[in-house]
């Protein structure tokens with residue numbers, strides 16, 4: 001099977017890889033680029049553990065072909081902390097113990113960051129709807145919602 | 160499997176028409192990739208239409224109607240304030256599809272061509288009288304959305320045919336539409352029943368009405384008798400009763416783990432009544 005050469009930007013840096021057409025972006029991130037923060041919970045778009053931003057849009061990377069990333073920008077959980085400093089969302093997740101096994105956490109952080117980029121003061125309802133495609137089997141979601149709200153407050157400078 | 164990022168629909172048709180194996184067009188991929196991963200389809204050629212110029216455009220035509228590119232996502236549809244004002248029911252159907260992540264990719268065209276009887280955007284499109292432009296080996300044609308679904312997972316598109324755009328008619332004065340579905344939870348599930356109503360009023364009187372039902376037959380279906388039950392009424396109890404009866408009479412559902420035949424028939428009537436009331440209030444300008 002012929003492999004295709006793809007050039008893309010991942011977390012601000014140029015990334016190149018060779019991929020078979022049927023490989024997903026999630027496969028490429030994890031197996032070729034060594035970015036194993038994005039998880040495969042289902043592989044069918046249901047769980048959100050593989051969430052990334054593709055040209056700024058929140059998507060499930062298991063539902064994107066690697067070849068579709070040609071010329072695009074991809075942002076993953078690995079780009080969230082800057083120079084070793086955790087993002088406010090990451091700190092608040094630790095603060096609130098909004099994770100147990102942590103499998104869902106990278107996807108939820110990426111999704112929550114996308115929400116706060118367009119709504120700096122979301123209500124609980126807005127957060128729950130936005131994150132409806134991010135499944136968590138451990139926390140029961142309440143701590144996640146509160147962590148997102150407190151991170152939003154902190155980022156608004158209101159905390 | 161070969162991947163083709165085509166730059167024109169003609170190129171898409173050429174590749175598709177000359178392909179010997181299984182071909183899939185790729186819009187948002189939220190059905191295609193799931194089927195690919197599950198092994199339920201093993202395409203030899205995937206033709207990605209997202210690089211064709213104009214596929215992300217939403218344009219108001221001179222007659223007041225709308226042209227929607229084949230790769231416009233749910234989020235992009237929902238972000239278009241003017242379109243949402245004209246056709247709130249069409250937009251709310253599409254916006255119910257999947258999660259935020261799915262909304263970033265999923266399209267009306269993909270929802271229609273996947274051929275699910277439970278496709279959430281299709282009843283709204285049918286009730287609105289939407290059409291699609293189709294290009295194929297034998298040239299171009301315009302087809303009513305209502306004539307696209309054939310059976311579960313199948314469409315009436317001919318081999319090699321691709322949808323290039325979705326067309327909504329001009330909304331015109333005093334019109335309103337609505338789509339409602341029933342699912343066992345509040346998000347992320349497939350419709351047990353879906354119902355769209357589009358109507359027009361003159362004063363209090365309904366002058367036109369179209370009703371479509373999803374998930375109660377092998378395809379999404381128009382129910383002319385249900386629309387006719389509303390016309391000439393001011394949405395009084397007798398008209399609503401006639402609507403409910405006609406909607407239920409059109410149901411040919413199956414029983415599955417989501418709902419029994421009896422439950423689906425019951426709910427179809429309930430949703431028809433509610434959707435008609437919301438569309439009526441919208442037509443009269445009482446609600447957005």
Ligand SMILES: Cc1cc2nc3c(=O)[nH]c(=O)nc-3n(C[C@H](O)[C@H](O)[C@H](O)COP(=O)(O)OP(=O)(O)OC[C@H]3O[C@@H](n4cnc5c(N)ncnc54)[C@H](O)[C@@H]3O)c2cc1C
Nearest residue numbers: 045184186187188189190191257266269270272278279322
């Ligand atoms: C987690 C999840 C939740 C979902 N929830 C819902 C839901 O609530 N309601 C619902 O209705 N659906 C749901 N879906 C199904 C899916 O998201 C929708 O059907 C979506 O609208 C498909 O659009 P797409 O652009 O992703 O299609 P694609 O996957 O790209 O294509 C779907 C089909 O259409 C064909 N096609 C695509 N473009 C064209 C074209 N231009 N011309 C001809 N054929 C074409 C493809 O070849 C394929 O057969 C869900 C899917 C997932 C993964």
Ligand code: FES
Nearest residue numbers: 041042043048062
């Ligand atoms: S692994 Fe992608 S949504 Fe579950």
Ligand code: FES
Nearest residue numbers: 100102136137138
């Ligand atoms: S912390 Fe375990 S799935 Fe969310």
